[in-house]
Amino acid sequence: MGKHYLNTLFAPKSVAVFGASDRIDSVGQIVFQNMLESGFQGALYPINPKSPEVQGKRAYADIADIGEQVELAVIATPPQTVPGIIGNCGIHGVKAAVIITAGFGEAGAAGAALEKELLEAARRYNIRLIGPNCLGIMRPSIGLNATFNKGGANTGNIAFVSQSGALCTAILDWAQSNDVGFSSVVSMGSSTDVDFGEILDYLVSDANTGSILMYIEGIRNARSFMSALRAAARIKPVILVKVGRHAAGSKAAMSHTASLVGADDVFDAAVSRVGVVRVQTITQLFTAAKALSCGFRPVGKRLAIVTNGGGPGVMATDRAADLGLTMATLSDATIEY
Amino acid sequence: MGKHYLNTLFAPKSVAVFGASDRIDSVGQIVFQNMLESGFQGALYPINPKSPEVQGKRAYADIADIGEQVELAVIATPPQTVPGIIGNCGIHGVKAAVIITAGFGEAGAAGAALEKELLEAARRYNIRLIGPNCLGIMRPSIGLNATFNKGGANTGNIAFVSQSGALCTAILDWAQSNDVGFSSVVSMGSSTDVDFGEILDYLVSDANTGSILMYIEGIRNARSFMSALRAAARIKPVILVKVGRHAAGSKAAMSHTASLVGADDVFDAAVSRVGVVRVQTITQLFTAAKALSCGFRPVGKRLAIVTNGGGPGVMATDRAADLGLTMATLSDATIEY
Known part of the structure; x- marks a missing residue:
């Protein structure tokens, strides 16, 4: 079996960081520092035309200067420079890009025009894009932390895919203190190109991924999403939060990631039919992450509550009944023990 | 207007603590220490027949030895001694008692017989009882902390009335670090005698109480409860958690406080009709306490969300729509500001 076409995105052998910088707390500084500190095992190239060195590494003015094959471009430069960079990357054989830069479709008419230009450049050279306007991606098992999150992630078997960078940050913060690890963290941003369906398709066949958590505002390609979701849920637990449930929430999502949101009850019926668990709150998503990462799968529906x-x-018993769970009857031997 | 008949319970001028002790971490030690440390302004008498002094204060062998009027008896002695103590209190004119001791109706047939004996003694002398099997009561504004909770409560205007001592402890812990204060904290235990209706009736006319929070497992006197609830909700915000919503939860409540639980939907309809807010989780109860204690009351239903x-x-907007709130449209002047 050949490699998945998104392999250069999720398991690149070489990465160039456009906008890598020494300016403290700039996005380009944090992203490049994350790549250095996460122990990426492939080749790593900072690109900054104004500086011969970034964070102690030789920097390049342009992708042309590198003279080696680059598989993944991580871009944190001003929006108006991004379409040109993508075109240049295409000429030099780059196959995938994570565009962290904001200021495209979500930023009015000028941004939308720029996004169109960006997409055209990507299509011309068959470059696949994550973003723009995202936190980036992490693949802890290969030391890839192409995000501007402050702090990394432990290696684990949960994949988290999110249309909100703030929620990635929240779940990553929480995961550190709760000892939860990830196979992948993908902040999708606007998902202008690669959408949920394609990412799910990759994660289904990813041996490091045992379960999948998602935060969704809107789906661009519903058909590919549902078909990938069906395939994923058949072999791995899939748990999602879908927001924009109401008109007001949809409006907020529109101004956030410019997602169009369909009828919520249709979505609800569709995901429950394919066996996906939909939760409503971040706490539930965190709890699901914790439960999935512990590796224990309950058998049956009977529950015992231990409390002082x-x-x-009583409250826990009520809640269990809400969820259709049955209280276990402990045997005399168990009570004795 | 004369004083409310429960005034000796909620605002006693003199308190005797039966079972007051020097034995570290015994219930009687903690209760008496709490009374000393909370700065109770009335007369305080430790009663312990085995010791002439408790925690540095002259102790009494019996209520008869005090020779002064005692308004409230707080009892933390073994269960089989309690009916006799109540009888003795009655002879010496005590009008109210908080019975912290457990081991009555919730503890099988022998306990039930003891509880019957206890109630008969109380009725004979017209003593009103809180408990048995409770954490006790607090009235921070007069320095009354007749509980075995570790730590006190700040003075504030929330009354919290709970059939679970564990929830009292939880909300008191939380309140300390969240700077929330109370007018009254009442752990009802089995509520063998004084039930929710009478306590509500007192709190309605209590000038220190601005709002009322309740944790309910079951109501003994539904008629007096509903009528007091209607009166309370008309003039103060009332928020409650009612558990035992399902058969399984009811069974758990039965073994906890021996409460009989009625049909949940009837309860739900009744409380919503009188204008009481019913919440489902402890977090919601905590949030309500915080919102009520801040003293700010929103006008209208329009909401603005501030987020980074x-x-x-988007999630907050969805949740607001769930609750029937409308997103505010900010004026140009507000946005400018």
């Missing part, structure tokens, strides 16, 4: 307080025990 | 993350903003 009567009231909390 | 698009995703959380």
Whole structure:
């Protein structure tokens, strides 16, 4: 079996960081520092036309100067420079790009025109894009942290795919103190090109991924999403939060990632039919991550509650009944023990 | 207007603590220490027949030895001693008692018989009882902390009335670090005698109480509860958690406080009709306490969300729509500002 066509995105052998910088707390500084500190095992090239060195590494003015094959471009330069960079990357054989830069479709008419230009450049050279306007991606097992998150992620078997960078940051913060690890963290941003369906398709066949969590505002290609979701849910637990449930929420999502949001009840019926668990709150998503990462899968629906307080025990019993769980009847031997 | 008949319970001038002790971490030690440290301004008498002094204060062998009027008895002695103590209190004119001791109706047939004996003694002398099997009561504004909670409560205007001592402890812990204060904290335990209706009736006319939070497993006197609830909700915000919503939860409540639980949808309809807010989780109860204690009351139903993350903003907008709130349209002047 040949490699998946998104392999250069998720498992690149060489990465160029456009906009890599020494300017403290700039996005380009944090992204390049993350790549250095996460121990990426492939070749790593900072690109900055104004500086011969970035964070102690030899920097390049342009992709042409590198003289080696680059598989993935990570871009954190001003928006108006991005279409040109993508064109240049195409000429030099780059196959995938993570565009962290914001200021495209979500930023009015001028931004939308720039996004069209960007997409045309990518299509011309068959470059696949994550973003723009995203936190970036992480693949802890190969030391890839192409994000501007402050802090990395532990290696684990959960894939988290999110249309909100803020939620990536929140779940990554929480995961550190809760000892939860990830196979992949993908902040999709506007998902102008690569959408949920294609990412799911990759994660289904990714041996490092045991379960999939998603935060969704809107789906561009519903058909490919549903078909990938069906395939994924058949072999791995899939848990998602879908927002924009109401008109007001949809409007907020529109101004956030310019996502069009369909009828919520249709979405709800479709995902429950393919066996995906939809949760409503971040706490539920965190709890799901914790439950999935512990590796324990319950058998059956009977539950025992251990508590030192009567009231909390009654509340937990109520909640279990809400969810259709049955209280276990402990045997005499268990009680004795 | 004369004083409310529960005034000796909620605002006693003199308190005797039966079972007050020097034995570290015994219930009687903690209760008496709490009374000393909370700065109770009335007369305070430790009662312990085995010791002439408790925690540096002269102790009494019996209520008869005090020779002064005692308004409230706080009892933390073994269960089999309690009916006799209540009888003795009655003879010496005590009008109210908080019975912290467990081991009555919730503890099988022998406990139930003891509880019957206890109630008969109380009725004979017209003593009103909180408990048994409770954490106790607090009235921070008069320095009354007749509980075995570790730590006190700040003075504030929230009354919290709970059938679960564990939830009292939880909300008191949380309140300390969240700077939330209380007018009253009442752990009802089995509510063998004084039930929710009578406590509500007192709190309605209590000038220190601005709002009322309740944790309910079951109501003994539904008629007096509903009538007090209607009166309370008309003039103060009332927020409650009612558990035992399902058969399984009811069974758990039965073994906890021996409460009989009625049909949940009837309860739900009744409380919403009188204008009481019913919440489902402890987090919602905490949030309500925080919102009520800040003293700010929103006018109207329009909401603005301030966030530095698009995703959380969309989720909050969705949730607001769930609750029937409308997103505010900010004026140009507000946006400018």
